[in-house]
Amino acid sequence: MALYQNSRYNTLMTKIRVILTLITFLVVGFFGSLTIFYAKGYRLDFKTLKFLPKGILVIKSSPTGAQIFIDRTFRGASDSNFSLSPGVYDVEIKKDGFLPWYKRMTIEKESVTQTNVLLFKAVPSLVPVTQNGAILPAISPDSTKIVYADTEGLWLIEALSFPIGFSREPKRVTDAGLSPSTSLGTSWEFSPNGREILLSSPTGTYLLEAGTFTAQSQMVNITSKKAATLSAWQKEYRDKLLLQERNLPGELQDVLQRKSSAVFFSPDETKILYTASASASLTPDLIPPLPGASTQKQSRDITIDSTYVYDIKEDRNFLVNDNPNEKIFWLENNNLILVETDRIIALDYDGTNRQPVFSGKFISPYVFPYINTSKLLILTSLGSSSPPNLYSLSIK
Numbered sequence: 001m002a003l004y005q006n007s008r009y010n011t012l013m014t015k016i017r018v019i020l021t022l023i024t025f026l027v028v029g030f031f032g033s034l035t036i037f038y039a040k041g042y043r044l045d046f047k048t049l050k051f052l053p054k055g056i057l058v059i060k061s062s063p064t065g066a067q068i069f070i071d072r073t074f075r076g077a078s079d080s081n082f083s084l085s086p087g088v089y090d091v092e093i094k095k096d097g098f099l100p101w102y103k104r105m106t107i108e109k110e111s112v113t114q115t116n117v118l119l120f121k122a123v124p125s126l127v128p129v130t131q132n133g134a135i136l137p138a139i140s141p142d143s144t145k146i147v148y149a150d151t152e153g154l155w156l157i158e159a160l161s162f163p164i165g166f167s168r169e170p171k172r173v174t175d176a177g178l179s180p181s182t183s184l185g186t187s188w189e190f191s192p193n194g195r196e197i198l199l200s201s202p203t204g205t206y207l208l209e210a211g212t213f214t215a216q217s218q219m220v221n222i223t224s225k226k227a228a229t230l231s232a233w234q235k236e237y238r239d240k241l242l243l244q245e246r247n248l249p250g251e252l253q254d255v256l257q258r259k260s261s262a263v264f265f266s267p268d269e270t271k272i273l274y275t276a277s278a279s280a281s282l283t284p285d286l287i288p289p290l291p292g293a294s295t296q297k298q299s300r301d302i303t304i305d306s307t308y309v310y311d312i313k314e315d316r317n318f319l320v321n322d323n324p325n326e327k328i329f330w331l332e333n334n335n336l337i338l339v340e341t342d343r344i345i346a347l348d349y350d351g352t353n354r355q356p357v358f359s360g361k362f363i364s365p366y367v368f369p370y371i372n373t374s375k376l377l378i379l380t381s382l383g384s385s386s387p388p389n390l391y392s393l394s395i396k
Helices: 002-039 180-184 223-245 250-258
Strands: 043-045 050-052 055-062 067-070 073-077 080-084 087-094 101-107 112-118 125-128 135-139 145-150 153-158 171-174 187-190 196-201 204-209 260-265 271-276 307-311 316-321 327-332 335-339 344-348 355-358 367-370 375-380 389-394
Touching: 055 087, 055 101, 067 080, 073 080, 101 112, 135 187, 135 367, 145 187, 171 204, 196 223, 204 223, 223 250, 250 260, 250 271, 271 327, 316 335, 327 367, 335 367, 355 375
Parallel strands: 055 112
Antiparallel strands: 043 050, 055 080, 067 073, 067 087, 087 101, 125 389, 135 145, 145 153, 153 171, 187 196, 196 204, 260 271, 271 307, 307 316, 327 335, 335 344, 344 355, 367 375, 375 389
């Protein structure tokens, strides 16, 4: 009898364990499916009691704490995520003291669309960096140094930010009198690594260390080596670009290497700014597109003298400017600065959201990124008859 009761007990416990296991699988499967659906953007519609496909809009801004308006309705403050039905939305970001940001965005179902918004000051401030004039300022290829001349010689400014206590005063590179000779063809340029400056004048060619003072009496004329030096620098530029382009599709490499006059990678090397020197066309889907990729209008038909940004991750090609005489450069990974004759424009990498950050008097195209892109360095005399100087323009 005891043996029979034990057998029934064991059978009952086995059934209970099987039932509990099945319930566990069902619960885990249910919540697992619910999590997957939630991650894909599905949300419960309380009116129909059905899970409907949604898209996720992720908005991050610098600075944070900006007001977010979607279709003119306040929805919260940045940084925030929003679940939206598939469709087209007008998104606006506002913060006191900054220019408003606006973009029309398409939200697709089961996709996450992220936008990183950089807000610019509505009233930027100007602070003088030089006092005795600045002639022909030029920036190093890595945007960390700026060289210019005045009546006392050639000077160097560090464009990076330093800890408190470190001097940012211009450093003299040489005491050679260059100001009068600039009208006679004197010029200077950085080496590819920014460590050297090639000074060319009617009296000779000189190679100077960027971070060291060299007296005029100690300058060595290397005119006989100028052509070889420039050729070696050009090769260094080409080799660096080839290294950056090595993993790109062959068709895109051909456009950049044979049909572009200028090519610049973004700081994180996920985007390419280039000016076309010949017409071309990019085949769709050179790179498998990512979910949630930009839905802004792109231009895969490339026209001569126009400037584009190609997004490597998303295989999108955007027209950003059609005037080859206007300077344009990277400010950050997602933002550009366009230097017009009488305005400085900040814009998103896809060519949208163009905002004038400065409309005062300045000498174009002498505008440079400064102090980790929180400022710009511009050449201006502020409308006076005095020699132009370099001023820092606080834009963020």
